[in-house]
Amino acid sequence: MNIFLNKLSGFYFSFILLLSISFLSFINGSEKTNSTAVSDSADCDPNIIYFKQDVLPLLQSNCAKSGCHNEESQKHGVILTSYENLIRTVEIEDDDDDRFDDRNDDDRGRNKNRDNDRLKNFLRANGSQGDRYKNKLEKMLRRNKMPPSPNKKLTQEQKDIIYKWIDQGMQNNSCEISASDCMSENMSFESDIRPIIEENCVGCHSGAKPKMGYDFSNSEKFREVALTGDVYLAITHSEGVTAMPFEGDKLSDCDIKKIKSWIDDGAVLK
Secondary structure: OHHHHHHHHHHHHHHHHHHHHHHHHHHHHHHHHHHOEEEEHHHOOOOOOOHHHHHHHHHHHHOOOOOOOOOOOOHHHOOOOOHHHHHHHOOOOOOOOOOOOOOOHHHHHHHHHHHHHHHHHHHHHHHHHHOOOOOHHHHHHHOOOOOOOOOOOOOHHHHHHHHHHHHOOOOOEEEEOOHHHOOOOOOOHHHHHHHHHHHHOOOOOOOOOOHHHOOOOOHHHHHHHHOOOHHHHHHOOOOOOOOOOOOOOOOOHHHHHHHHHHHHOOOOOO
């Protein structure tokens, strides 16, 4: 009898232990899923704005530049090189804060009425939702401060993408192209490679003082560096090199495959 009871107790103990392990695994899996939502292209929701594919490229190519919102410059305390930096530096603040006005006092005086009218129109259109900007990023965009002159402003369509992402909760979400859907053969520099560079590299590697002296807005310079092997090592975050984009999210596997294929085929500019 005692032997039977001991076996029964052992069975129940093993059963409870198994349930506990399964529950903890489920919880850990849920936490990982909530931190960064990633899905295959077949599951992408056209009504959802994905940070990595839709928002981050806009920020990296237009805002996270040298002298503006990269790690070094941190203009107005805002860093837009990655999701973590963005969330950490765009905290909510009062609408009356004028730190984002890059004009001098005379300019502010001359344009005060125009800005007030613009703000009134925004409040009228948005009702109670327009009483306060959600964060510094929205504030700079709503007031048409970013990118600052003489840089080309974001289009209304581009700003609407960011607004929608903010309204959807500013999630660190991603919808990657699956390996089977990634077309990486016979890459054209102009149609396949240049867009990747402009969205992820040119923000830092351009202008009067490009990082490391590499001006990747010049296609010949990018080709020159790519043929050394340094570009591929950097975008694959290989050991011993500085990972690129700097302090930003790694390129998608598909974009990396495209660049590697282009380099392997001789990095032809056409």
